[in-house]
């Protein structure tokens with residue numbers, strides 16, 4: 637475990653190394669939205685005990701990975717060992733953050749890279 641700044645609020649939080657762009661729990665509690673206008677909430681869950689991914693919008697099961705938190709586009713997916721992980725790559729300022737090993741943090745834009 638190492639501390640990484642949350643991609644949205646910049647508060648350092650313990651993040652799994654595998655997911656350095658994880659959104660912190662405070663931001664997750666602020667609301668997760670299916671649309672950029674933040675009118676429709678979305679929930680994510682595993683489809684099986686061992687994993688799988690589904691999302692729920694308005695009691696409908698969909699497989700939408702994209703969500704919005706505090707106006708930032710985020711990407712939800714099943715975590716490697718179960719559970720759901722939500723990451724945010726939608727922040728240009730984030731490229732200036734340097735990790736403890738002095739390597740500049742690489743940023744990946746997620747838009748249009750994922751086909752359903």
Ligand SMILES: [Zn+2]
Nearest residue numbers: 642645660663
């Ligand atoms: Zn945060």
